[in-house]
Amino acid sequence: MRLIDIDRLEMVDDHIHYRKRYEASIILMDNKHQIKRNAISFSIEYRPVGDPLIDIKFINADNIMMDKLIPKVKQKITQLDHDGVLAALHRKN
Numbered sequence: 001m002r003l004i005d006i007d008r009l010e011m012v013d014d015h016i017h018y019r020k021r022y023e024a025s026i027i028l029m030d031n032k033h034q035i036k037r038n039a040i041s042f043s044i045e046y047r048p049v050g051d052p053l054i055d056i057k058f059i060n061a062d063n064i065m066m067d068k069l070i071p072k073v074k075q076k077i078t079q080l081d082h083d084g085v086l087a088a089l090h091r092k093n
Helices: 066-083 085-092
Strands: 002-012 019-029 035-045 053-058
Touching: 002 035, 002 066, 002 085, 019 085, 035 066, 053 066, 066 085
Parallel strands: none
Antiparallel strands: 002 019, 019 035, 035 053
């Protein structure tokens, strides 16, 4: 399973100011070169020291190797955060 992209990003309101919650969709390609889409929910908790803590939940996790996929999804979320894509969602609302 290969991660292609994360799209359909939506911000979810959270009452804790240092935790940002999102819903999104991941695009995956399997070994047979078929494209699959799966919904995810994730949060980023910004801590005073160190890297942010990212928590991911797969909404429809059917036949997905999550243990191999989670580090790739976390890396992509970190990249989206670093590039300012997630911050742009906050400015829209």
